[in-house]
Amino acid sequence: MTILILSSLLIIGLILLMAETLFIPGTTVVGVLGLLISLAGVAYAFLTFPANIAWWITAIATVLNIAAVVYSFQSGVWQKLTLKNALEGGVFDGRTKGLEKGMEGKAISDLKPIGKGLFGDSIFEVKSESGFISVDSIITIMKIENNQILVK
Incomplete structure (x- = not known):
């Protein structure tokens, strides 16, 4: 049961971090929630396992979370979500060309x-x-x- 709780916390935290960077970027609520759940999993590991095993769990969770975030940024999702065009018009775009005061x-x-x-x-x-x-x-x-x- 301990392994199930620990793995659930770490996997849910990882999924939320990936969801933040892949599907709903910019909200930060989901990413922070994922980070907090991952930290809760690490804290649970320190409470239930010996220190050397808890440190291994922490290292593996950290590597997986960083790898997931790096993969999410390199997957090209950000390229699909970013604006690539710019507006060309301005305040004065020549609509009144040829008109002058007193006309x-x-x-x-x-x-x-x-x-x-x-x-x-x-x-x-x-x-x-x-x-x-x-x-x-x-x-x-x-x-x-x-x-x-x-x-x-």
Whole structure:
């Protein structure tokens, strides 16, 4: 019965450590729980076996736990879980290119205070500085900042 309890504690601790690194990385709760259960198994070994056998059990448990963690990191799971792409856009991505302050256009929807404005041949989302502007009104660009076109 002693061997069953000891092996159960050590195997459950090992499984939880591997589960942390292979299946649910980043939570640390499962890994810490696995480490605590493994330590409980080592403590149980020292309580029930002579010291020299308990030290052997400790050494074997330590080697197996380290080997399991190293294997888990080398298995390639982390490569499948990591982000490899980056976003290319930024705050200013050229959406308002060709527009400048003072340029006149036409409201093609009601601006309440945001709507659509026509400048040249292009339609842009604009924001009214003065509140509501009705459709087909002439609008003037007052400011362009952070891809936002403020009109009056």
